[in-house]
Amino acid sequence: MKLCQTNGNKPTCEQIKNLKRILSEIPDDDEIYENSESIKALSDPTRLKIVYLLKYGELCVCEIMEALEKPQPTVSHHLNILKNAGFLKWHKEGVWVHYRLSNEMIPGNIDELIKNR
Secondary structure (H helix, E strand, O other): OOOOOOEEOOEEEHHHHHHHHHHHHHHHHHHHHHHHHHHHHHHOOHHHHHHHHHHHEEEHHHHHHHHHHHHHHHHHHHHHHHHHHOEEEEEEEOOOEEEEEOOOOOOHHHHHHHHHO
């Protein structure tokens, strides 16, 4: 089914009306930008692995370092990106910071998105 019947190189008035309706229903440019930044935070393999690790509960940075076999500065960098994107919550105990998912449904949502591609 052809969605767009053009009049030369320009959309018809009906098509323009339909596009305006669609544009009014999708997120605005600021929200689209924020959403893309969140998706970028999940696009790194190390960060995605952190999300999957935290699916099983709160972990200390030292545990995440051990699981990833990466140094503390690298792990902290990735955790900060996920934290700034709103995917993680944290608290400090002594010298170590403990992280958990801000929403336990995040890994399932990622799986669902990937499964339906």
